[in-house]
Amino acid sequence: MTVEMSVEVGGLRLRGPVVAASGTFGYGTEVPLLERRALGAMVSKGIFLRPREGTPPPRIVETPSGMLNAIGLQGPGVEALIRDYAPQWAGWDFPVLVNINGETAAEYGELAARLDGVPGIAGLEINISCPNVEQGGLYFGNDPRAAAAVTEEVRKRTDLPVWVKLTPMVTDIGVIARACEAAGADALCAINTFVGMSIDLNTQQPRLSFRTGGLSGPAIRPLAVHLAHQAARAVNIPVVGIGGIFRADDALEFLIAGCAAVQVGTATFANPRAIAEVNDGIAAFLASKGLPSLSDLHRYLPRD
């Protein structure tokens, strides 16, 4: 039985529901082992307008069933991205979204304008887990108004599909989700990493040079499933589930919880074939249940 795996997510038709998550797949040029046929789409490493050096080492630390990272959004800046990577992407058979980052809503808008219409760039993912310098460093994603402002600014400056990637450390993710939907997002991605800290007993200082880092991996999966479910219940646009997906069963939890697609991040570090295995496992599950297509999967979305 062949299963129809394609899915429409926020203005993009993906051949399958498994997307490579930002920051865990570089610019798509590094991982040679991956079976690319399984990629629904790819989100590039987060980019700023200008080049960024990133944080000093140590940048990562392993934790129980997870890892903390503080890369500091190292990257070449948008011009180099357009020059060096977009032309390669233009030839690929899956869409590439660029993960955009800024310190002010205006910076996000400028990025959107610069990337609009560039061949090879199929869409934008707004990373709102960035400190808002105009609001004293509070994350954009923590405040529905700031999140909406960024989304609106980007929406105005581009015709590309706009996905907004939500931050998990908020009191009510539904409020932020609705604010972004109202501001013009085509899809939401839930969730980014949780802020965590690990202390080195020898130095009695944080292990990461940046002190805190973002927690990813299976440790956060139950939290991510809950938050993606809450977001999916709150809005009418598609939600892409992210957080600790290592195997097809994990992805299916998000899909059943109401997500249209999923992103796989940390898993790729442990298993460079993870995306292919997740994709194929979802197809096998659907086939075993006699479901002809992904869209026939039961979504668990009670609106009580």
Added chain:
Amino acid sequence: MTVEMSVEVGGLRLRGPVVAASGTFGYGTEVPLLERRALGAMVSKGIFLRPREGTPPPRIVETPSGMLNAIGLQGPGVEALIRDYAPQWAGWDFPVLVNINGETAAEYGELAARLDGVPGIAGLEINISCPNVEQGGLYFGNDPRAAAAVTEEVRKRTDLPVWVKLTPMVTDIGVIARACEAAGADALCAINTFVGMSIDLNTQQPRLSFRTGGLSGPAIRPLAVHLAHQAARAVNIPVVGIGGIFRADDALEFLIAGCAAVQVGTATFANPRAIAEVNDGIAAFLASKGLPSLSDLHRYLPRD
């Protein structure tokens, strides 16, 4: 070298910094293996004014390096607690705090009044991770005003030491911490479980009958260390660190991050000797560093 392990936490002098966490130690009468000498204090299972049946099974599910629980605060109600357990506690050589829960601030206040002066009860731990029925089910702990209102209500009705146990799923734990401090808390406990969900692929429904549950265990430790650190930076009263402590090294991360003491929960399920091992391991670490007492441990609390 003997190390001075005693510590003063919010109106109570504990012989050691390791406290049994609420809901993971019953009423202290069940775990016969534990070496009680190592217990700094114990927090009893959460109690309401009236008896509660709790949620139907399944109530727990294992997740990567963690577990979800939805016990539903099953318990006999405050009168039975006073009748059946307090007299036993009165004879013990470590203090017992009662974890109190309500649906309105007034209910918390009534509990505090009822427990005030009862022999065997050394203090109260307010669990503010309860839905506030007067605010449409939003957790008390999610809103600084509601958290302060509960704390104030309890403070007014008792002379017992009052610890407030913070919920982690908030945008800024420092704000809640300061609100509780200002409302009269003697100490803060950080943190309670995170809300999570796990989906059963066979039934395509949540595995827990209550749908969501609280995530505990090593999975959340990096998040808990960060939040406890944030809380400790925000206030001048002691903070008790909680979340995923399985070994002495884990507890030391919280202590270095600025906590005065720690609570051990889920670890006791996997290892009934966990509390003793954590306590003894802390003493051994201090000795190995040549520190004569717990209070000589370096606290990492930059206030930038």
Added chain:
Amino acid sequence: MFLLDGNMVARREVARGMFVLSVDAPQIADSVRAGQFVNLGWSPGPLLRRPFSVYRVDGDRIEVILKAVGVGTAQLLAMMPGETISCLGPLGHGFDLSPGPTSVVLVSGGLGVAPMPLAAREARAAGMHVTWVHGARTADELCTEADGDEVIWATDDGSQGFAGTAVAAVPDADLVLACGPNRMLASVASHWPDAQVAVETYMGCGTGVCLGCAVPLERGGYDRACKEGPVYRAADIDWSMLPAHLPYAISA
């Protein structure tokens, strides 16, 4: 209750995919009663311990019987003799086999055979005639180590013994003891309200502190399977509220 680091000394196969592990655990072997269980942990292993009925006792050793149904059981079965398993037990409240009844039927489905050898031993010690009724889907899934004065086999496909469920094959007796999927125990309850059944629930601690192992009662409220249970009078349980879809149930 003891907490021991036990040496895993042997493994044998007793049905297709069903194995018995022997673990050195002297104090537990000495004190365990039929229907009680041990909570096993190992390293590297899952976060929580895994509960298993004690199957037999052999000198200083306890035996547990299992199949690979998930991560933990697969890891246990991949262990080599010589590796260490942490054993917490004996736990729970076992079968009541005080003298009185003259005959007992031990009814088990699949892995539900687990507590029955100890039950047979205690029943015989109390002077009862023991009938062993053991069912599975098909002949090669029957646990071959039968231990009754009389033995009745039952298979869903009729490939050995009685064609049908173990419950349908139960003869008359003073006392009925049962273990198996919760679905099967619910059927036992409808035939023999006074039967003693060993139920299964997810467990957090195994020692009574977490309230995770809730067993819904007919009279309302919940008991702890690890403390008041896992053995109950069949009619005391509210079967409609006890989940029937635990992995063990699927594989039985």
Added chain:
Amino acid sequence: MFLLDGNMVARREVARGMFVLSVDAPQIADSVRAGQFVNLGWSPGPLLRRPFSVYRVDGDRIEVILKAVGVGTAQLLAMMPGETISCLGPLGHGFDLSPGPTSVVLVSGGLGVAPMPLAAREARAAGMHVTWVHGARTADELCTEADGDEVIWATDDGSQGFAGTAVAAVPDADLVLACGPNRMLASVASHWPDAQVAVETYMGCGTGVCLGCAVPLERGGYDRACKEGPVYRAADIDWSMLPAHLPYAISA
């Protein structure tokens, strides 16, 4: 780059607590160059793979050398021959041993010996005279498998060979290659700016996608140890910003 499930076939001790594991990994054995590494994973094991230099190649087998310094290395050393290790590699950019220089010194401290046997092989193939300088705290921590035309031992306590660090024992040569604690490499850099050094960093992916393995450069910015490294021209690294307290460094 290959991803192979390799059979662990043997283990031998080469210094106190220091072991060599042999793993079947034909394509990696065929293609690996000195200074490259493999990223090892196993189940049940830690979340992330663990990077190890390839120590030797023996037919279809690669060898890695390690001590138990943490959870992962302890698990690897507890494995029995016959168990499976997932091998991702060869990874990174190794030593440049193209013909030209007539003599090379291979300087290693503790586990820094790891990439040296392959380096010796390639250096000899390129016609160089190989001096092997290997240091440790004390005699029984020296890796006994020396492989140079000339061998110099160094111990901090003077219990064997030169009394002092390996770096202090280095003779003149056209080329210096070094591996060991980052502290030691910083000292190499101050003596021989053109030395090729293999550094260590924490790693997420090992394949260049996570940017976790940042190596601070003298000219500013960061390189990826797993892609542009782990071998660098000594003077190109900003040693003041490279952490010196990784566990491996502690144990060396």
